[in-house]
Amino acid sequence: MHLLAAATPVDAITFVIASAIVLLSALGVVLARNPIHSALMLVLTLFGVAVLFVAQQANFLAAVQVIVYAGAIVVLFLFVIMLLGVDRTESIAVEPLRAQRPLVAIVVLVGMAEFALLSRSNHWVTGQPAASGSVRAVTQGNPPASDVTVLARSIFTRYLLPFEATSILLVIAVVGAVTLARKSERRPTEEEVTK
Amino acid sequence: MTVGVSQYLTVAAILFTIGAVGLLIRRNVLVMFMCVELMLNAVNLTFVTFARALDDVGGQVAVFFVLVVAAAEVVVGLGIIVAIFRRRAGATADDLHILKG
Numbered sequence: 001m002h003l004l005a006a007a008t009p010v011d012a013i014t015f016v017i018a019s020a021i022v023l024l025s026a027l028g029v030v031l032a033r034n035p036i037h038s039a040l041m042l043v044l045t046l047f048g049v050a051v052l053f054v055a056q057q058a059n060f061l062a063a064v065q066v067i068v069y070a071g072a073i074v075v076l077f078l079f080v081i082m083l084l085g086v087d088r089t090e091s092i093a094v095e096p097l098r099a100q101r102p103l104v105a106i107v108v109l110v111g112m113a114e115f116a117l118l119s120r121s122n123h124w125v126t127g128q129p130a131a132s133g134s135v136r137a138v139t140q141g142n143p144p145a146s147d148v149t150v151l152a153r154s155i156f157t158r159y160l161l162p163f164e165a166t167s168i169l170l171v172i173a174v175v176g177a178v179t180l181a182r183k184s185e186r187r188p189t190e191e192e193v194t195k
Numbered sequence: 196m197t198v199g200v201s202q203y204l205t206v207a208a209i210l211f212t213i214g215a216v217g218l219l220i221r222r223n224v225l226v227m228f229m230c231v232e233l234m235l236n237a238v239n240l241t242f243v244t245f246a247r248a249l250d251d252v253g254g255q256v257a258v259f260f261v262l263v264v265a266a267a268e269v270v271v272g273l274g275i276i277v278a279i280f281r282r283r284a285g286a287t288a289d290d291l292h293i294l295k296g
Contacts, residue, residue: 015198019206026210026233030217035225042229045210049236052203056247061258065239068262073232073269080273081225084280104219108212115208118201133252147255154252155259166263173267180274183281 014055022048039077046070057135060148133158203244211237224276228269235265 021044028041046069053062133154135147155163214233221227239258246254 011198015202019202022206023209023213026213029226029229029233030213030221032226035223038226038229042232045233046236049210049240052206052240053243055198056203056243058243058246058255058258061239061243061255061262064259064262068266069232069236073266076269076273077225077229080276084277100219104216107219108216111212112209115205115212118205118208134250135246135252135255136250150252151255151259154256158253159256159260162260166260169263169267173270177270177274180271180278 011055014051018048018051018055021045022052035081036078039074039081042077043070043074046074057147060151200244200248204241207237207240207244210234210240224279228272228276232265232269235261 025041025044025048029038029045032038032041046065050062050065050070053059053065133150135150211234214230214237217230217233218227221230239261242254242258242261244254246252246258
């Protein structure tokens with residue numbers, strides 16, 4: 001396979017370090033007691049994923065990942081945590097849903113066994129290549145193309161309608177956020193609610 | 196060691212599992228939200244891996260759209276969390292069972 005032929009020791013080392021960062025800090029997100037620590041671990045995870053993007057010739061997406069995710073989304077999380085003062089501990093002793101923990105353990109074990117089985121196979125890839133632009137042109141093209149060019153050509157031709165739809169989605173999100181977070185002048189009465 | 200498609204997909208799958216388990220075992224709404232972000236990132240990593248393997252930039256376009264949707268989702272979700280906090284103290288998801296119709 002062409003991917004294996006292109007792999008160098010540097011690729012392997014980068015992959016191992018980046019995936020170790022991703023997986024360990026993802027565990028940190030889940031296990032940290034303090035939500036602020038979770039948010040900072042999330043930054044580390046997102047950075048590791050960005051490194052894995054660069055290792056696969058998705059340079060533009062790696063930059064967007066760091067700027068939008070680590071820069072904007074996690075900062076938004078931290079804002080909310082700091083504003084609301086979420087430092088109280090979780091009450092894990094109370095168990096409203098019985099049997100949810102054994103269920104989770106079973107799901108995890110089955111899932112992990114599945115992944116272990118699937119990772120033994122190397123025949124993941126089928127289908128028609130390059131329906132909407134070639135990624136390989138970024139490194140092996142003559143002359144080499146910029147991955148921004150390839151991505152932009154695809155977004156603004158083949159995926160133009162979804163791209164325009166995202167603008168509507170963003171407007172809806174902005175309006176929704178303003179409506180939700182605005183302090184209401186008065187509480188609606190019971191009558192109005194039932195109406 | 197050679198780094199192929201399956202290694203990347205395995206990392207993405209484990210990341211997705213960590214996110215899913217975190218979503219199930221944590222009670223803090225904000226941390227649950229972060230676990231959703233972990234799962235989205237695992238899917239993004241899968242998309243980029245297949246984009247490279249299939250030599251088709253459509254996977255990277257999908258990641259682009261996932262980023263936009265994730266940003267919108269976080270904004271609305273945090274708006275909801277702020278609105279809930281204004282009514283009641285505490286961010287434990289199980290306390291919100293009163294929401295059921």
